[in-house]
Amino acid sequence: MTIPDQFRAGYIAIIGKPNVGKSTLMNGLLDFKLSIISPRPQTTRRRVMGIMNRPSYQIIFLDTPGLIDPKYRLQKVLGTFIESSILDADILLYLVDCKINNAENLIIIEEEIQILSEINLQKKPVILIINKIDLFPIDNLLPLLNSYADLYPFQKLIPVSALKKDGLKELEMEMKQALPLHPPFYDPDVLTEQPERFFVAEFIREQIFFNFHEEIPYSTEVQIEEFRERDKGKDLIHAVIYVERESQKGIIIGKKGSSLKNIGMKARKVIEKFLDREVYLELRVKVSKNWRKSENQIKRFGY
Ligand SMILES: Nc1nc2c(ncn2[C@@H]2O[C@H](COP(=O)(O)OP(=O)(O)OP(=O)(O)O)[C@@H](O)[C@H]2O)c(=O)[nH]1
Numbered sequence: 033m034t035i036p037d038q039f040r041a042g043y044i045a046i047i048g049k050p051n052v053g054k055s056t057l058m059n060g061l062l063d064f065k066l067s068i069i070s071p072r073p074q075t076t077r078r079r080v081m082g083i084m085n086r087p088s089y090q091i092i093f094l095d096t097p098g099l100i101d102p103k104y105r106l107q108k109v110l111g112t113f114i115e116s117s118i119l120d121a122d123i124l125l126y127l128v129d130c131k132i133n134n135a136e137n138l139i140i141i142e143e144e145i146q147i148l149s150e151i152n153l154q155k156k157p158v159i160l161i162i163n164k165i166d167l168f169p170i171d172n173l174l175p176l177l178n179s180y181a182d183l184y185p186f187q188k189l190i191p192v193s194a195l196k197k198d199g200l201k202e203l204e205m206e207m208k209q210a211l212p213l214h215p216p217f218y219d220p221d222v223l224t225e226q227p228e229r230f231f232v233a234e235f236i237r238e239q240i241f242f243n244f245h246e247e248i249p250y251s252t253e254v255q256i257e258e259f260r261e262r263d264k265g266k267d268l269i270h271a272v273i274y275v276e277r278e279s280q281k282g283i284i285i286g287k288k289g290s291s292l293k294n295i296g297m298k299a300r301k302v303i304e305k306f307l308d309r310e311v312y313l314e315l316r317v318k319v320s321k322n323w324r325k326s327e328n329q330i331k332r333f334g335y
């Protein structure tokens with residue numbers, strides 16, 4: 033493949049508080065479901081890489097966990113994923129959600145900007161994305177944009193709806209112009225650098241977010257014990273769902289295994305779509321007592 037002289041390529045980190053739509057935005061831009069999404073905060077737990085390949089540019093997105101004050105040891109580790117993504121990035125996308133411009137929200141806006149200043153130590157260029165504009169009346173937008181613009185020297189402020197894919201083309205053009213001249217970092221066929229088994233584990237975890245409530249999704253970790261391609265028949269995937277307590281194990285398994293079966297069926301569909309082939313998925317549930325507080329266990333899970 034010949035690479036055009038003026039090829040542009042770079043890393044863009046997607047940063048913001050939990051639940052503002054970072055993963056939805058990355059998937060929308062890539063037009064492919066890579067990062068898992070749920071209606072609850074703190075869904076993303078690692079940095080997820082997605083590569084946009086175009087004839088004259090390549091953008092490597094880094095989706096990150098939401099910015100929070102860490103309480104658990106696990107959350108401290110997640111903070112390091114955010115830091116490393118910012119360090120690796122050429123440009124930051126700072127996501128916030130659309131809000132009515134009242135006194136209460138002005139305090140939140142100031143806090144958001146304060147966090148941004150604290151994490152963007154090297155003062156990399158930042159594009160502010162106001163997401164979820166589908167949920168708010170258009171009249172809110174201008175005053176909201178002004179409030180943000182008054183507080184920080186953003187390279188650009190762009191309102192979007194990641195869910196409805198509104199404004200994404202404008203955003204892509206803006207990002208493209210901000211990219212440095214550089215040959216592609218990855219082969220243009222590549223969508224991500226992370227292995228298939230990473231995404232398989234994530235899609236199982238996503239089902240836990242959708243099917244269980246309160247602490248269960250947060251107490252859950254999924255590990256792939258075996259991923260074997262077979263000459264004959266479907267790929268074989270053995271995954272273990274770890275929870276923190278015996279009672280949680282019972283809930284996940286459900287009556288006569290019905291809940292586990294349901295998760296397995298739904299996750300398998302997403303996995304097969306992602307891999308573009310059929311798989312045989314076997315799930316087991318184990319208890320790893322209070323793993324989120326255990327440094328060793330967190331490490332063993334690969335964080
Ligand atoms: N209405 C609307 N909902 C959206 C939009 N973007 C994301 N959402 C919803 O917001 C919720 C959170 O989306 P995620 O993409 O998981 O958010 P996130 O910022 O990655 O969250 P964490 O990984 O927890 O930090 C989901 O229910 C999405 O469907 C949008 O533009 N409009």
Ligand SMILES: [Mg+2]
Nearest residue numbers: 054055075076
């Ligand atoms: Mg996310």
